[in-house]
Amino acid sequence: MNCSDIENLLPRYHEDELDADDRRRVDSHVADCVNCRESLAFFAALETSLSERRALRPAATRTAARVIGRLGLRQRSFVLRSLFNAPGLASVTLIVVGVFLLLIKNPFVELPAVLSRMGDWFSLGLSPKLASWLNEIAQVSGDGEWMLIGLYLGVFALIMLMGSWMVLRFVRD
Amino acid sequence: MEEKRFQTEGDSSLVADSIRGNEKAFRELIERYQPMAFSVIRGVLGDREDAEDVLQNVFIKVYKGLRGFRGDAKFSTWVYRIARNEAVNAARKTVLSGPPADEVDLAAPERSRPDQQYRDKDQREYLERCLGELEENYRVVLELRYMGEMSYQEISDATELPIGTVKTYIHRAKLELKRVMTRRSLAGEHRPE
Numbered sequence: 001m002n003c004s005d006i007e008n009l010l011p012r013y014h015e016d017e018l019d020a021d022d023r024r025r026v027d028s029h030v031a032d033c034v035n036c037r038e039s040l041a042f043f044a045a046l047e048t049s050l051s052e053r054r055a056l057r058p059a060a061t062r063t064a065a066r067v068i069g070r071l072g073l074r075q076r077s078f079v080l081r082s083l084f085n086a087p088g089l090a091s092v093t094l095i096v097v098g099v100f101l102l103l104i105k106n107p108f109v110e111l112p113a114v115l116s117r118m119g120d121w122f123s124l125g126l127s128p129k130l131a132s133w134l135n136e137i138a139q140v141s142g143d144g145e146w147m148l149i150g151l152y153l154g155v156f157a158l159i160m161l162m163g164s165w166m167v168l169r170f171v172r173d
Numbered sequence: 174m175e176e177k178r179f180q181t182e183g184d185s186s187l188v189a190d191s192i193r194g195n196e197k198a199f200r201e202l203i204e205r206y207q208p209m210a211f212s213v214i215r216g217v218l219g220d221r222e223d224a225e226d227v228l229q230n231v232f233i234k235v236y237k238g239l240r241g242f243r244g245d246a247k248f249s250t251w252v253y254r255i256a257r258n259e260a261v262n263a264a265r266k267t268v269l270s271g272p273p274a275d276e277v278d279l280a281a282p283e284r285s286r287p288d289q290q291y292r293d294k295d296q297r298e299y300l301e302r303c304l305g306e307l308e309e310n311y312r313v314v315l316e317l318r319y320m321g322e323m324s325y326q327e328i329s330d331a332t333e334l335p336i337g338t339v340k341t342y343i344h345r346a347k348l349e350l351k352r353v354m355t356r357r358s359l360a361g362e363h364r365p366e
Contacts, residue, residue, distance in 0.1 A: 015343075049296065054322065057208060057211050057320060064203040073199065
């Protein structure tokens with residue numbers, strides 16, 4: 001092998017990319033050839049210089065912070081993240097409905113009365129259409145006890161369902 | 174707890190979480206692919222002050238395009254393409270608006286001796302000038318290998334070049350660098366020791 005053949009192998013020497021035979025050829029050649037020995041030293045130094053340029057790379061955390069800032073993304077707390085999605089909002093709505101129903105001590109008697117009272121408030125000129133709709137519901141709920149029991153059970157089941165979904169989401173995150 | 178989970182999470186899962194608005198998942202994706210994107214930008218643009226701005230633009234484009242990422246290609250390939258396109262566009266803009274400042278003040282790492290700082294800076298600037306003379310394809314692959322600390326396989330995945338071609342490019346780039354440095358030295362340019 002002449003110097004030109006050896007020179008072609010040298011860039012691979014320091015990356016351990018030469019097979020055993022080529023490596024032996026290089027070793028025996030550079031032992032006797034000053035020029036190729038200097039070339040080998042050059043490639044060793046080049047390897048170091050190229051690796052040291054990593055210091056020029058900006059910190060990845062800094063890039064991430066700037067990009068997130070420019071995009072206006074903010075990490076919301078778990079509570080907000082759980083609430084600000086469709087199932088979260090549905091859960092909250094159902095909980096509010098459930099609490100409203102539970103606050104009425106005797107729904108079979110009081111719910112129609114409450115709805116009727118609300119209908120009266122709206123009939124004071126604010127929204128006659130809503131008032132008549134509420135009065136209609138009051139009439140129906142006053143007549144149908146089983147409908148209310150079904151409503152209770154449905155609401156309870158949905159609250160449980162959404163609650164378990166939120167717990168699962170929390171565990172996953 | 175969440176950060177640690179994301180560090181071991183696969184790209185597709187991080188993409189899905191990022192689309193759902195999870196900022197920490199997207200942060201992890203940026204930190205994972207920032208070295209590669211920066212290497213590509215350096216490979217195309219060379220040593221330029223605006224490389225970091227271009228880098229940020231790349232990840233803004235990545236975020237905006239997440240919903241369109243169908244997973245046909247690897248995520249690294251997709252980010253590589255965006256980074257390369259963004260760098261090429263930045264290079265074109267420069268051609269239209271005039272060249273950037275030639276000399277860039279490279280931030281030298283903290284050292285105790287000032288003369289050491291100057292020597293390191295000279296060496297780096299000399300190397301940057303020589304790198305600037307390489308063919309772009311060679312330079313990009315060389316940057317991915319050394320600046321991005323990527324394996325041959327990772328470079329091959331991102332660039333979609335066969336692994337043999339990646340090795341050949343790196344090999345040729347080093348030989349070419351030696352030729353450039355020899356030519357400069359024959360032309361009388363002092364190579365900092």
